[in-house]
Amino acid sequence: xxxxxxxxxxxxxxxxxxxxxxxxxxxxxxxxxxxxxxxxxxxxxxxxxxxxxxxxxxxxxxxxxxxxxxxxxxxxxxxxxxxxxxxxxxxxxxxxxxxxxxxxxxxxxxxxxxxxxxxxxxxxxxxxxxxxxxxxxxxxxxxxxxxxxxx
Amino acid sequence: xxxxxxxxxxxxxxxxxxxxxxxxxxxxxxxxxxxxxxxxxxxxxxxxxxxxxxxxxxxxxxxxxxxxxxxxxxxxxxxxxxxxxxxxxxxxxxxxxxxxxxxxxxxxxxxxxxxxxxxxxxxxxxxxxxxxxxxxxxxxxxxxxxxxxxxxxxxxxxxxxxxxxxxxxxxxxxxxxxxxxxxxxxxxxxxxxxxxxxxxxxxxxxxxxxxxxxxxxxxxxxxxxxxxxxxxxxxxxxxxxxxxxxxxxxxxxxxxxxxxxxxxxxxxxxxxxxxxxxxxxxxxxxxxxxxxxxxxxxxxxxxxxxxxxxxxxxxxxxxxxxxxxxxxxxxxxxxxxxxxxxxxxxxxxxxxxxxxxxxxxxxxxxxxxxx
Amino acid sequence: xxxxxxxxxxxxxxxxxxxxxxxxxxxxxxxxxxxxxxxxxxxxxxxxxxxxxxxxxxxxxxxxxxxxxxxxxxxxxxxxxxxxxxxxxxxxxxxxxxxxxxxxxxxxxxxxxxxxxxxxxxxxxxxxxxxxxxxxxxxxxxxxxxxxxxxxxxxxxxxxxxxxxxxxxxxxxxxxxxxxxxxxxxxxxxxxxxxxxxxxxxxxxxxxxxxxxxxxxxxxxxxxxxxxxxxxxxxxxxxxxxxxxxxxxxxxxxxxxxxxxxxxxxxxxxxxxxxxxxxxxxxxxxxxxxxxxxxxxxxxxxxxxxxxxxxxxxxxxxxxxxxxxxxxxxxxxxxxxxxxxxxxxxxxxxxxxxxxxxxxxxxxxxxxxxx
Numbered sequence: 102x103x104x105x106x107x108x109x110x111x112x113x114x115x116x117x118x119x120x121x122x123x124x125x126x127x128x129x130x131x132x133x134x135x136x137x138x139x140x141x142x143x144x145x146x147x148x149x150x151x152x153x154x155x156x157x158x159x160x161x162x163x164x165x166x167x168x169x170x171x172x173x174x175x176x177x178x179x180x181x182x183x184x185x186x187x188x189x190x191x192x193x194x195x196x197x198x199x200x201x202x203x204x205x206x207x208x209x210x211x212x213x214x215x216x217x218x219x220x221x222x223x224x225x226x227x228x229x230x231x232x233x234x235x236x237x238x239x240x241x242x243x244x245x246x247x248x249x250x251x252x
Numbered sequence: 253x254x255x256x257x258x259x260x261x262x263x264x265x266x267x268x269x270x271x272x273x274x275x276x277x278x279x280x281x282x283x284x285x286x287x288x289x290x291x292x293x294x295x296x297x298x299x300x301x302x303x304x305x306x307x308x309x310x311x312x313x314x315x316x317x318x319x320x321x322x323x324x325x326x327x328x329x330x331x332x333x334x335x336x337x338x339x340x341x342x343x344x345x346x347x348x349x350x351x352x353x354x355x356x357x358x359x360x361x362x363x364x365x366x367x368x369x370x371x372x373x374x375x376x377x378x379x380x381x382x383x384x385x386x387x388x389x390x391x392x393x394x395x396x397x398x399x400x401x402x403x404x405x406x407x408x409x410x411x412x413x414x415x416x417x418x419x420x421x422x423x424x425x426x427x428x429x430x431x432x433x434x435x436x437x438x439x440x441x442x443x444x445x446x447x448x449x450x451x452x453x454x455x456x457x458x459x460x461x462x463x464x465x466x467x468x469x470x471x472x473x474x475x476x477x478x479x480x481x482x483x484x485x486x487x488x489x490x491x492x493x494x495x496x497x498x499x500x501x502x503x504x505x506x507x508x509x510x511x512x513x514x515x516x517x518x519x520x521x522x523x524x525x526x527x528x529x530x531x532x533x534x535x536x537x538x539x540x541x542x543x544x545x546x547x548x549x550x551x552x553x554x555x556x557x558x559x560x561x562x563x564x565x566x567x568x569x570x571x572x573x574x575x576x577x578x579x580x581x582x583x584x585x586x587x588x589x590x591x592x593x594x595x596x597x598x599x600x601x602x603x604x605x606x607x608x609x610x611x612x613x614x615x616x617x618x619x620x621x622x623x
Numbered sequence: 624x625x626x627x628x629x630x631x632x633x634x635x636x637x638x639x640x641x642x643x644x645x646x647x648x649x650x651x652x653x654x655x656x657x658x659x660x661x662x663x664x665x666x667x668x669x670x671x672x673x674x675x676x677x678x679x680x681x682x683x684x685x686x687x688x689x690x691x692x693x694x695x696x697x698x699x700x701x702x703x704x705x706x707x708x709x710x711x712x713x714x715x716x717x718x719x720x721x722x723x724x725x726x727x728x729x730x731x732x733x734x735x736x737x738x739x740x741x742x743x744x745x746x747x748x749x750x751x752x753x754x755x756x757x758x759x760x761x762x763x764x765x766x767x768x769x770x771x772x773x774x775x776x777x778x779x780x781x782x783x784x785x786x787x788x789x790x791x792x793x794x795x796x797x798x799x800x801x802x803x804x805x806x807x808x809x810x811x812x813x814x815x816x817x818x819x820x821x822x823x824x825x826x827x828x829x830x831x832x833x834x835x836x837x838x839x840x841x842x843x844x845x846x847x848x849x850x851x852x853x854x855x856x857x858x859x860x861x862x863x864x865x866x867x868x869x870x871x872x873x874x875x876x877x878x879x880x881x882x883x884x885x886x887x888x889x890x891x892x893x894x895x896x897x898x899x900x901x902x903x904x905x906x907x908x909x910x911x912x913x914x915x916x917x918x919x920x921x922x923x924x925x926x927x928x929x930x931x932x933x934x935x936x937x938x939x940x941x942x943x944x945x946x947x948x949x950x951x952x953x954x955x956x957x958x959x960x961x962x963x964x965x966x967x968x969x970x971x972x973x974x975x976x977x978x979x980x981x982x983x984x985x986x987x988x989x990x991x992x993x994x
Contacts (some may be wrong), residue, residue: 106512124555125342152469156557157404158583160572171557171570171585175469175483203472206593215304222415228297229622239307380865380959386695446956452866605869605961616624 102148102179111181114142121184126171128182133168136185137195141182143172144200150174153212154197157207159215161241166192166217172201187217189204194223214239264292269607271300276376278618290604294596300451302622308460309582312338314549317582321569322408324586325620327367328562333412338493339558339569340414343551345375349540352416353494358429358532359403359411363434366395368522375414375515375612376447379456384447391439394432398425414549416542429533440522448519456558457512461598461610464509465516471597472590475565475613476521478516483508487561501528513515514613564615588614588621593609640936641757672749676742679901680894681711686944687897687951694955715890723886726789733787736890738884740780745898747773751827752905755936759827764828767819771812774861777899777977778804781880784892788883799824799869799878799962806859806969811857811903813977817984818843818910821993824906831914834840836921838913842994846984851911853977855949858903860965862896865954869962878951900947908942915939 102110107127108120113169117135121128133137143151156171166187171243173180187194196219198205209228216237219225236243243249265286271279279300285293293304305324309317316337322329334356348356373388390439396406401422402410447453463473468481478485486503488496504520506513551573559568565587572581591614599607647667650729651660684698685708700707725734753759763769766811778801785797819825822833833839840847860867881892890973908914917936919927960968987993 109619125557135275152466154472154586155474156568156570156583158570158581162582169570171568175485200599201472202467202470203590203593206589229302231299236303376958380868381955381957383695383955386697390696447958450957452960452964455964456958456961464925603957603961603963 102177107179107181113138114146124182126180126182130184130186133185133187133194140197140200151178154203156202157204157211159211159217161215161239163241166215167187168194168217177217192217193220195220198222216240262502277616280550291295291435291599291602291604291607291615292606294599296592297623298594300622301619305623306582308586309579311578313577314551314579317411317579321584322410323565324623325562325617326407327617328363328564329408330363330411332460332567333409334360335558335560335567335569337412337414338560339556339571340549340551342558343556343571343573344414344549346545347413347450348416348535348543350494351539352541354532354536355421355541355608357494357496358529361528362395362398364529364563365522365525366392366572368518372443372617378608378612379453381447382455384443391436394435396574398428398432399426401428415545416540420541430517433530435482436526444504444519454512457515458510460511460602460606461501461613462509463487463598467594467597471566471594473594474590475561475586476514476517477565477569477591479503479505480517481509485566487559487566491559493560499528499531503608511609511613520588548577562587564617567570582623585623588616592616592621637882638677640755644703644758660952672746676746676751676898677984680897682902683897683947684711684714690948690951691916715798718835718890719887721886723888724884728789733783735779737784737787738888740783741777741895742891744773744780745895745902746778748902752902752907753827753831753914754939758936762826762828764823767815767825771815775808784884785880790883793880793882800863800880803863803867803965806966807857807860809967810853810973810977813908813981814854814857817846817850817981818990827909831916832908834913834916836919837994838911838918841912843984844993846980846987847911849976849980853909854907856973858907859950859953862903864950866957866959867965868967869959900950901943904943904946904950907946908939912942953992
């Protein structure tokens, strides 16, 4: 599907989503509380078939977090970017590890580095840091006088 | 290296493998739950070489951060750098001169071959055949010599800059690469004779570590791991960059899903890389090797994503820029990370000896996973 | 030496060891009373056996390292002594000076006894082996049966080592080695029997004498060649050599049954492994390739006369070392078999084939369809 077709199709399916302009790939912003249902729709709706989640990241905007999901359909070869704004004081969003198995590790990484909690995740533990580590290293306000050297 | 951790209630044994390994995979710590000889669960523990590269890059300029990625997947260092440079060029709308494009692709394919050669030697060594390792490294030396002459380094090349390459090719480059092509075309047949058709090797590889097509896509596997299960995912074919559109090469896909299929994919890729190098080496266009760019690069506000095909799979660079001289947030989508998540699924029900074979065909480089 | 040589061949060369042994024998009996002479002779034989053991160990370890090095495009030991020839002396000295640790909770008596059992077995098998014409320690009438029976005793030493180490992984490794050795003894035994069927005698000197007009591998044509191939495979498995060395492979369960051994005891295990290889190759060359008998073709007396000029000890050593080289070649070429594949190979393939081959050989022997 081309970008325009995808945009119109998504507009029908997800009326609550807002589109971002001027990006390389179709980008939508959704409400995190509706993420699970939307993810299922994106994965299983024939014509969309977004089965390949190739990047799951989190961006710390100092006032809020944004979860960014890059996904692709191996059948139709279109790419969609889904964003969700999270509250910085209590970042929480539904897990999609049962829809895309790759999300299991990616969400653990996001939890480890940002502190985002994924509800219903089968095994939400720190991935890179040790179990006893305090703090969320990739947040913009993370202070570590021992390990971080500011030039 | 292997010590017993505990025994679960069902009488299953929990043992450690790593983080020090006799093979060249890096510091990977696996906790395996065994029932007798059969694996019930594999749990990787990562983070032994986590250097928080993503955080580091937030304080490096757009010219500097490229070279940190060489240290991530050090076997495809050139290709990683290429991905970063493509992302920066996308943001700044820089047009790369044709000569630089061809040089970059040549170096990419040489790096891919070097990586696959090391993979082949290490896999054969893991499975028990100790000699192919030396053969692989002997041929790899030829590529290292070529790299050293032009780029100055053998492993972490640091050769690409946004806009082109750092310096022009060495005058000897064409001659040496042509010599290498003649040398390796005969050697790769030797490799097939030695290992690929060996009955014992096939017995160790066939039927082991099955990954179905749907699982491969769901686990986010890319590169030879996914192509061994029949998934078409070669970024060079699907979303061509640089000069890949004008080249004649095939995407090697094997529908088998087991270790032997993944092995055949990489052997096929080596031959394809050889053919690509052969097509390009006589047709390097004259001209500039670097586009004119400002000394200090500032990407405009926005987000940019570039994808390249490394030896391990799809490498993605996601830059979120706020208009400054350093990126606001960089995310590196590493191929090994997703490939590793499929290890548990593939290894269940097999023996420990098979686990070694599966990890070998996944071609994991742990610094790539841990970043 | 107590020579019971029954050959009537008259081609003596200057370097006949038999002359030397006869003269020593005669001198001793002249000087001392018979029982004293016998005692002294036994002492000399014992010392020679230990000396041979040591020299063999030295030579074979060095040979393995040099052969593996040349196959892997490198030089191997080349510093200690001319061309690295004294490397094993240095290694043995190092091992002798290392601390011999006994693990906590190990069964002290069995732990210390195990290496000595393995070594004694290896030495005892040297008795019926004919190194040259007339140069045999003890030509008993059941020579071949003695060899196979005594070699089975080494399993006891291995199991003892695994058990007494008080280490779960040593025990597992010892069990695996034990299972492997016991299984492959069957095929090896059946291959040996197929040659005995042709010779009609278990006495080593008879077997060699019957090869006066040609070696059994040529005279016995097809079944003998099948037996030979099965024999080589079976003895590679019996001596725990690659590709059947799963019990010792590092990426599997540590180092198998001799994990906990260090210092001199480990040196004894190590040496015993190499002497075992020598012995099984010696048996193989005696049965299939004629032992010390030069290559004779039927009754071509001219050709045979020329062949006889080469001393018999050179013939024997040449054949044995060629077989040793072949077994070493296997190690550095083939990957390793998994334990289930290993046992499958024996019970499902080698054993039925060798039983069928024995029947075939018996048919041929009865009908006289051999040369």
